[in-house]
Amino acid sequence: MNATKLELEDERRKVVSLEFQLASEQNKLEDAKNSYTVANERFEEAMTNNEDLRAQWVKKKKESDLKITRLEKELEDDRAKAMEEKARLEKELEEEKTKASSERTVYPDLYVAAMEQFKGSADFQMAIDAAVASNLAREGAGGAGPSERSLGAGVKMK
Incomplete structure (x- = not known):
């Protein structure tokens, strides 16, 4: 057992x-x-x-x-x-x-036409003459005036 x-x-x-x-x-x-x-x-x-x-x-x-x-x-x-x-x-x-x-x-054609129209005008001619005279006076006094070109060098004066 x-x-x-x-x-x-x-x-x-x-x-x-x-x-x-x-x-x-x-x-x-x-x-x-x-x-x-x-x-x-x-x-x-x-x-x-x-x-x-x-x-x-x-x-x-x-x-x-x-x-x-x-x-x-x-x-x-x-x-x-x-x-x-x-x-x-x-x-x-x-x-x-x-x-x-x-x-x-x-x-240019208009410019030429206008210049031709004014050339015959007494006022235009007097303005050009006055400008030229003024320029000559300045040049004569020893001053330098406007050049020919600025005064309308291509325009024929009567």
């Missing part, structure tokens, strides 16, 4: 040892489950945050794309306006050049 008792005692120790091992393994399993739960919650939170961030990014990108499109359109409109204004100004410049060229050819 002693041998049986010893066997039973030995088996009981093995069972107690196995129960401790089982309890230890169950604690490890419970810790692993808790770690898994926490990790899974963090993963789901990260995925939710990621989705939120992605949605924000998509919204910002759409807004930026719309703004870029609007600015490109404005730039295109401004370029078109600038080209129209440039064309208008070039046309005006060309018209002014043509007008000035035309006036240059007409004015």
Whole structure:
């Protein structure tokens, strides 16, 4: 009976040892489950945050794309306006050049015609005589008078 008792005692120790091992393994399993739960919650939170961030990014990108499109359109409109204004100004410049060229050819004829008209005028002749006399007086006094050109050197006096 002693041998049986010893066997039973030995088996009981093995069972107690196995129960401790089982309890230890169950604690490890419970810790692993808790770690898994926490990790899974963090993963789901990260995925939710990621989705939120992605949605924000998509919204910002759409807004930026719309703004870029609007600015490109404005730039295109401004370029078109600038080209129209440039064309208008070039046309005006060309018209002014043509007008000035035309006036240059007409004015000498008008000048000659006006001078011819005034040559016969007594007032004009008196003004020329006074200017010539004044010039001669200054030159005689040692001063420098107006040059012949400024007195109408190209005009013949009667």
